[in-house]
Amino acid sequence: MLFTDALVLLSLLIMVFCIARYRQHTNASKGFPLPPGPPGNIISGNIRALAQDEAHRTFARYRKEYGDLVMLQGLGSKILVLNSLEAMNELFDKRANNYSTRPNFVFAGELMGLNQTVTMMPYGQEWRALRKLAHTALSPAQVKKYHGMEEDVAALLCTHLLESPERFSDHVRTSAGSLMIAITYGIPASPMQTSYIIDGERAADFFTRAIDPGRYLCDFLPFLKYAPSWVSFQRQAREGRELLFGVRGVRRRPLEQVKHEMEAGTAPPSLVHTALLSPPNDVSISQFEWRVMMVAGDIFGAGSDTTHATLLAFIMAMALHRDKQLKAQAEIDAIIGNSRLPIIQDRVDLPYVNALLKETMRWQPVTPTGLPRCSVDDDFYGGYYIPKNTTVLPNVWAIAYEPNEKYNPESFLPERFLDETQNIPDPITWAFGFGRRICPGRYLAEDIIFILMASILAVFDIFPPDDGGITQEFKRGLVRAPNPFQCRIVPRPSADLKFVQARAEQSRTQ
Numbered sequence: 322m323l324f325t326d327a328l329v330l331l332s333l334l335i336m337v338f339c340i341a342r343y344r345q346h347t348n349a350s351k352g353f354p355l356p357p358g359p360p361g362n363i364i365s366g367n368i369r370a371l372a373q374d375e376a377h378r379t380f381a382r383y384r385k386e387y388g389d390l391v392m393l394q395g396l397g398s399k400i401l402v403l404n405s406l407e408a409m410n411e412l413f414d415k416r417a418n419n420y421s422t423r424p425n426f427v428f429a430g431e432l433m434g435l436n437q438t439v440t441m442m443p444y445g446q447e448w449r450a451l452r453k454l455a456h457t458a459l460s461p462a463q464v465k466k467y468h469g470m471e472e473d474v475a476a477l478l479c480t481h482l483l484e485s486p487e488r489f490s491d492h493v494r495t496s497a498g499s500l501m502i503a504i505t506y507g508i509p510a511s512p513m514q515t516s517y518i519i520d521g522e523r524a525a526d527f528f529t530r531a532i533d534p535g536r537y538l539c540d541f542l543p544f545l546k547y548a549p550s551w552v553s554f555q556r557q558a559r560e561g562r563e564l565l566f567g568v569r570g571v572r573r574r575p576l577e578q579v580k581h582e583m584e585a586g587t588a589p590p591s592l593v594h595t596a597l598l599s600p601p602n603d604v605s606i607s608q609f610e611w612r613v614m615m616v617a618g619d620i621f622g623a624g625s626d627t628t629h630a631t632l633l634a635f636i637m638a639m640a641l642h643r644d645k646q647l648k649a650q651a652e653i654d655a656i657i658g659n660s661r662l663p664i665i666q667d668r669v670d671l672p673y674v675n676a677l678l679k680e681t682m683r684w685q686p687v688t689p690t691g692l693p694r695c696s697v698d699d700d701f702y703g704g705y706y707i708p709k710n711t712t713v714l715p716n717v718w719a720i721a722y723e724p725n726e727k728y729n730p731e732s733f734l735p736e737r738f739l740d741e742t743q744n745i746p747d748p749i750t751w752a753f754g755f756g757r758r759i760c761p762g763r764y765l766a767e768d769i770i771f772i773l774m775a776s777i778l779a780v781f782d783i784f785p786p787d788d789g790g791i792t793q794e795f796k797r798g799l800v801r802a803p804n805p806f807q808c809r810i811v812p813r814p815s816a817d818l819k820f821v822q823a824r825a826e827q828s829r830t831q
């Protein structure tokens with residue numbers, strides 16, 4: 322039985338491969354060739370490059386050999402890697418009609434139901450409705466309302482770092498999760514909040530595994546989605562669906578809580594609260610609540626993980642580069658002094674700290690290959706043919722690590738962003754996606770990262786561990802976070818700790 326299954330599978334693979342090869346060898350279209358790519362293996366083409374560790378580095382190297390457009394093919398799929406900001410802006414922005422949808426993920430999207438989230442939903446009317454909700458909730462005017470909350474969490478983070486500095490990664494994770502929960506659902510720091518944060522982390526792990534290229538065969542052989550329900554990947558998909566959208570699901574529980582609080586008249590202000598107050602009249606209440614649930618879940622999920630990863634990269638950079646740290650602290654001392662913690666409004670007066678923030682985002686981009694798009698129509702660009710249904714990956718790593726004679730991209734040099742003779746693209750223009758699918762939370766994200774960074778710099782010195790170097794290794798996955806590493810975080814001699822405690826106390830009692 323097993324043997325025949327294997328035979329059937331093998332013949333299918335060979336068939337898919339032959340069709341792919343045949344297509345590749347016939348004239349692409351109108352005489353335009355497909356973009357070039359590295360030679361591939363007989364069965365799987367060169368698509369396995371996707372599943373490599375640090376694939377973004379490999380793709381950036383391909384740039385030298387093949388140029389800004391690199392095509393990977395195999396198992397019936399075509400994946401176009403973009404290696405320049407110009408190509409990303411041209412396709413995703415100027416040709417948005419052709420490139421604003423997402424590829425279909427059989428496991429994550431169809432079987433697990435993630436095709437209903439704003440992040441992964443195909444472009445269309447429903448997506449635009451969700452997107453509008455997210456935009457309203459995260460407009461610059463709305464985002465201002467969260468400044469106080471962000472400053473509270475930054476003060477609490479400092480007290481946690483005073484108590485157990487070695488657990489800095491946990492503290493940063495809790496701060497990011499706590500802030501995102503408070504902003505989206507208005508749920509304050511409490512055991513309840515902690516349980517939501519833990520649920521959120523489980524969901525994020527599930528998500529990362531679900532879209533890991535090459536993990537699930539059904540993503541390459543879509544007919545496998547009809548496999549019986551006892552098959553392992555079907556069981557996993559069911560589990561994921563339950564975890565996310567079920568009655569006790571990660572997205573459902575906090576939404577229900579806000580609804581109860583609204584009925585009782587006790588709901589604190591939050592993004593979900595504001596949204597639920599003004600339902601549109603063109604859809605049913607239950608459909609509208611479903612949309613709010615999707616948008617809120619995406620904001621919470623996307624915000625927590627990326628903030629955590631960025632802050633860890635920042636701490637790593639500070640431990641490695643004492644000189645940059647001292648420069649940023651000198652700026653904070655001069656502008657803010659040491660009788661209060663930084664506030665978000667200080668940001669405009671702190672150019673070096675801002676450059677440091679940008680450099681952190683550039684040095685270790687949290688989503689180095691971006692999120693994939695899918696072309697809906699045949700297209701031509703740069704002398705190449707891009708067939709319909711090509712998956713397009715913006716390899717933003719190539720922008721971050723663009724060769725520069727004056728400032729080595731491998732080095733951590735905030736100065737590059739202050740040098741007017743250099744035209745280094747600001748990460749805000751590439752780190753948050755492009756065109757119609759650009760992350761609507763980018764203003765919020767920058768505020769949060771700024772306030773956590775500036776508060777840590779104001780109160781602490783960060784050193785490498787006593788017994789050696791810092792492991793610079795990163796997780797593979799959608800969000801590229803540093804693997805656990807050690808460093809020493811100690812209060813600065815000049816820091817007024819009584820003041821920090823008092824500021825944190827104030828946020829606890831609110």
Ligand SMILES: *[C@@H]1O[C@H](CO)[C@@H](O)[C@H](O)[C@H]1NC(C)=O
Pocket residue numbers: 347348351352353
């Ligand atoms: C492919 O296109 C080129 C250039 O347009 C043309 O010279 C050639 O004959 C075509 N080959 C086939 C197999 O159609």
Ligand SMILES: *[C@@H]1O[C@H](CO)[C@@H](O)[C@H](O)[C@H]1NC(C)=O
Pocket residue numbers: 397398399543710
């Ligand atoms: C698009 O490509 C994917 C695999 O890359 C395939 O599963 C799907 O059927 C294709 N869709 C169309 C409309 O050709």
Ligand SMILES: *[C@@H]1O[C@H](CO)[C@@H](O)[C@H](O)[C@H]1NC(C)=O
Pocket residue numbers: 430431432434436437442443
């Ligand atoms: C998600 O996938 C399921 C299963 O294929 C499909 O029925 C549903 O229409 C898809 N939803 C969207 C929004 O594409």
Ligand SMILES: *[C@@H]1O[C@H](CO)[C@@H](O)[C@H](O)[C@H]1NC(C)=O
Pocket residue numbers: 418419697698699700701
């Ligand atoms: C996609 O691009 C092609 C070529 O540029 C164009 O003819 C077509 O209209 C575009 N499709 C959409 C949906 O805009």
